[in-house]
Amino acid sequence: MYPPVFEYVRPASLGEALRILEGREDAAPIAGGQSLIPLLKLRAISYGLLVDINRIPELRYARYGEVVELGALTRHYELEESPCPFLRQVAVRIGDVQIRSLGTLGGSLAHADPFGDWPAAMLALGAVVEVAGVAGVREVAIDDFIKGPYSTALERGELIVGVRFKCPERGAYVKFSRRHNDFAFAAVAVAGSVKDGHVIDVRIAALGAADRPVRLKKAEAVLAGAPLKPGVVAEAVDAARKEAEPPFDFRASAEYRRHLLGVALKRALGAL
Amino acid sequence: MKYVGRPIPRFEDDAILSGRAQYVDDIELPGMLYAGFVRSPYAHAKVLRVDLTDVARQRGVVAVFGPREMGFAPGGKVRYQGEAVAMVVASDRYLLYDTLEKAVVEYEPLPAVLDVFEALKPGAPLVDEGLGTNVAHETVYEGGDVEKAMKEAEVMLEGRFTIQRIIPAAMEPRGVVASYDGDVLTVWSSTQVPFDIRKEVAKALDLPLTKVRVIQPFVGSAFGSKLLVYPEEIWVSKAAYLLKRPVKWIATRSEDFKATTHGRALTLEYKVGATRDGRVLAIEGVVYADAGAYYWGEGLADTAARMLPGPYDIRHGRIKAVSVLTNKTPLSAYRGAGRPEATLFIERIMDRLADELGLDRVEVRRRNLIRQLPYTNVFGMTYDTGDYLETFERGLERLGYRQLRSWAEEEFKKGRLIGVGLSVYVEITTFGYETAILRAERDGTFTLYTALTPHGQGVATALAQVVADELEVSIESVKVVWGDTALVPDGIGTMGSRSITAGGSAAILAARRLKDELAKATEKLLGCKPEYSSGEFKCGGKSASVRDVVKAVYRREAEAQLTVEAIYHADATYPFGVHVAVVEVDPETGFVKPLLYKSYDDVGFVVNPLLAAGQAMGGALQGIGQALYEEAIYDEAGNLVTANLAFYYVPTAAESPKYEVYFAERPHPSRHLTGTKGIGEAATIASTPAVVSAVEDALRRIKPGVRIEKTPVTPEDVWHMLR
Amino acid sequence: MRISLRVNGVLYEVDVEPRRLLVHVLRELGFTSVRVGCDTATCGACTVLMNGRPVKSCNVLAVQADGAEIYTIEHNDEVMSRLKESFKRNHAAQCGYCTSGMLLTSYHLVKRGVKSEVEIVEGISGVLCRCTGYQNVVKAVKEAAGL
Secondary structure: OOOOOOEEEOOOOHHHHHHHHHHOOOEEEEOOOOOHHHHHHOOOOOOOEEEEOOOOHHHOOEEEOOOEEEEOOOEHHHHOOOOOHHHHHHHOOOOOHHHHHHOEHHHHHHHOOOOOHHHHHHHHHOOEEEEEEOOEEEEEEHHHHEEEOOEEOOOOOOEEEEEEEOOOOEEEEEEEEOOOOOOEEEEEEEEEEEEOOEEEEEEEEEEOOOOOOEEOHHHHHHHOOOEOOHHHHHHHHHHHHHHOOOOOOOOOOHHHHHHHHHHHHHHHHHOO | OOOOOOOOOOOHHHHHHHOOOOEHHHOOOOOOEEEEEEEOOOOOEEEEEEEOHHHHOOOOEEEEEOHHHHOOOHHHEEOOOOOEEEEEEEOOHHHHHHHHOOOEEEEEEOOOOOOHHHHOOOOOOOOOHHHOOOEEEEEEEEEOOHHHHHHHOOEEEEEEEEEOEEOOOOOOOOEEEEEEOOOOEEEEEOOOOHHHHHHHHHHHHOOOHHHEEEEOOEOOOOOOOOOOOOHHHHHHHHHHHHHOOOEEEEOOHHHHHHHOOEEEOEEEEEEEEEOOOOOEEEEEEEEEEEEEOOOOOOOHHHHHHHOOOOOEOOOEEEEEEEEEEOOOOOEOOOOOOOHHHHHHHHHHHHHHHHHHHOOOHHHHHHHHEOOOOOEEOOOOOEEOOOOHHHHHHHHHHHHOHHHHHHHHHHHHHOOOEEEEEEEEEEOOEOOOEEEEEEEEOOOOOEEEEEOOOOOOOOHHHHHHHHHHHHHOOOHHHEEEEEOEOOOOOOOOOOOOOOHHHHHHHHHHHHHHHHHHHHHHHHHHHHOOOOEEEOOEEEEOOEEEEHHHHHHHHHOOOOOOOOEEEEEEEOOOEOOEEEEEEEEEEOOOOOOEEEEEEEEEEEOEOOOOHHHHHHHHHHHHHHHHHHHHHOOOOEOOOOOEOOOOOOOOOOOOHHHOOEEEEEEOOOOOOOOOOOOEOOOOOHHHHHHHHHHHHHHHHHHHHHOOOOOOOEEOOOHHHHHHHHO | OEEEEEEOOEEEEEEOOOOOEHHHHHHHOOOOOOOOOOOOOOOOOOEEEEOOEEEEHHHOEHHHHOOOEEEOOOOOOHHHHHHHHHHHHOOOOOOOOOHHHHHHHHHHHHHOOOOOHHHHHHHHOOOOOOOOOOHHHHHHHHHHOOO
8 A cells, every 4th residue: 555645854863853743743753663654554644744763863772780771762673682581572472573673662652552562561560651852851650651542641742762660570471362473362461579489569461451551450459469379360360350341343352351361361470 | 207296396486486477566567557446435335426526637647437437336336345436547556546535426325234144034235126136046956855864864953054254365466457559458467367358358348359468477376366357357458448558456455355256155054864873864955155245256155055965975955055145245266165165064064963973073974975986966966086985094094083183182181172173075176178289399399388377386387297298308398388368269277176187188188289290290201100209209210309390390391280279178076085183272262273284185196296285285274264263354334344464364374283295195086188186275175174173172172062163263262162 | 855775785776755665666676576465564575674684665664764775585695595495495485476575584584593493483474375384485494594
């Protein structure tokens, strides 16, 4: 298919990009383009101006210290070999090798697909999203960042600079999709640590549990400080199924998604 | 020097692997224009007004055609989502898609009918008012004495099995290029039927056949979805003829999903009478086809009905085949076209009968298999050659069916849920005539022009093998050319697993005739009656090579036809086989993973085992796709929900099982010159029932009595069954 | 907008509208081995290597590729030639429409030293093939990779 007409600029710095985005009501940033371009091709969306942020050096970094800091332009494939094992688990479940070559972490968060893998993972990590606008930089907790399906806390003209989080001591990502690495029917990301057989600081995020990636807070509450034993896991699974309000479509019913969420959580906890 | 039977890699690969293979979209001509269609968003609607005045004014637009000019929306209405209502021709494809959005079409939506059984109810919306009913076609096939047999039956089974709609999804969407130079209209199309297109285009434009040339370039597969002459092929030809400019139309994938025929979509309601020891006495029922908006897929329900008895000796039967119009994309052939459905139906019935009687699934088949060939089934289909029982037993042995079952048993004890399924099939292949033209070249090589229309099968290589053997020459000295109506006067094409049987036999016939011709010339040249062997004629201690003879003809030293034509008529033949599928079920999620697929086929002689195995593996995955993944889903308004490859689950490499392909050690050849029976569809036919049976087998380990009565078997279905 | 692309080692400079997709620009340059099979970046028939990584060229704006090093299947180095021979020997192509995508994802696998069949399956899973059932493709890549 053939995208509609748009103008195109390729700023070399973050400041320049922000000024352009601020100045044009009909402008949108493009990073890897792996979600944006299909929508343009199907003419489901259109913009007057695309601002190509791929060559902005400020958005390209990866720092692994006590805190992990990743720039918005970090490509999925780069995280397949990340020093943080949890990121590796998530990265390899995204699309296919070609998509992972170009798709970016920042793009995935900004697009906020209801079945996006990174939004779920970042929720589980409790990441902080660094957002820049002409007025300056602000930080948004991931829980406040994802507002709804395809909807985020980004204001017009703002860009994601990067994310910051601690690499979890334990983490697991379990995803059920119809075909290998297709969009999830349901997926669960768990991050936390285990001390003396007890779960600590656990955060659970899910796809297919709402109209957007969400935390499963009731399940978290069950697990907090509890021993990682079958009875506790079963209780957490029950809680997760109860708190979930899964969407339905031709792929899967809400009821089936609810069931799968429980299985995904059980398996994720088993893999911690 | 014997090529038939050897795994010769394909000549076709050189063009593909070098990147030089030319598909229809690769054809660019000076002054090329690009056509696109405005298509209905509604499944059923009156077309009140088509206003293209704004479109015609847009940058790059060369011509617009409405319903009046091209006959879009016959009867002033559209019958399915995606039906064309207008055509735009522009100088650039990007501009074309800008302008298509600007067409003004006023519709008055009508209630759509999307389900066969709804469509049959009195008062249902009519897809074709002129017909006065939604039943497009209905025939009853009958044989024996059903009433009497049913009375004698000790066991009765009744049920219904539903097969989903499939989108063939050839990797290359359809496309056409047409160019008129003032004398000849040349049409390139991604098609299986250039000869049919030639006839239809000539008719539509009132041209003699000599003024229409249709070329089939490389075609990115078809699976039966390119064996009709499509309206776009006529419309694009007409536009090129009127505009005297080359015009190209290439379907986008989303467009192709609606504008290219779908497959399968049959439902069987059945009643089966059997003895207590598992012999089926009679079968009775109705096969319904969800035919879509136009009855293009003639005979799909009928083939399924007539092949329903399969390889089993069932002496009494009555099946009604009903094709029902609905507001969906028209239904037509998809790899197997009626036989996969028949096989799935009867194999499900056999599994069910075994279960009801507490018999082994193998045993119930053994008891019912036809004992003596040739055999005319209850609906008049005459199966030609074979020894079904022996092939069945040897097949099971070769495929290690028993061992696989015990292995599944062992694995179950270790906590894995494995299912092993089997299916037996007999199918019908081959029909009609095929044409071959063979030419002796000056250097002693040969060019074969075939009317076959290969699109991935490796037919050209297989034909070269057959001809090289017949002429006793090296395979490198035989060049096979296909896909051009200017080179062969008429033919049918590659479909229905007929290529080598029909077209290969035509090639053998042509080779024999050419040898005769050259022998006549040689007789004059050498003065004695020669014997032919390995490219040489010999008699009376003298010899002449083919090259010598051809040169002699050009030098007026002898006379012969250096180009001969053969038209071969190839009646139906019937491959038979037994296939085994192994799947693993995740009982918690319902996900099914195909692990292993094994086939054992008696397809007569195998010309090229490398290519035949390719057909078996690829064919199997298509049947597995039908069993587990694929389904064309429409919403209540008649919108195609699975509208592109992101939503329609064509299996990836990760869903594919491992394959083991075997051919009968003692094949039963057809009566055709090649002795082949066809391998193109066998695995597609056998794999769906084998996989469904395997899934059921697995599920029954933890939930006895579970029965699968539809395809696809989705993870959610499995989950429901296990609850 | 004027962009430059180095395709199989040769530098091209072309004027493109920003909306033009890389696949169309490559095809217009004569690289018709790069094929279009879908409109959702699902099928992988348009796969090329861009700066050493497989990408779907129908899902890249040509302007984004400005300055990039592109390989198509016409990049006949030793690894590509080995793969092509192996594809032919193992009957890994049927209709040929997805074959460019298969060859280029396989090339990437072999180049980076693929070690297992599982990796091969994962590596080609972004290219849909409707003909082969994939086994011969996997076998061809294994052979070319010396596995």
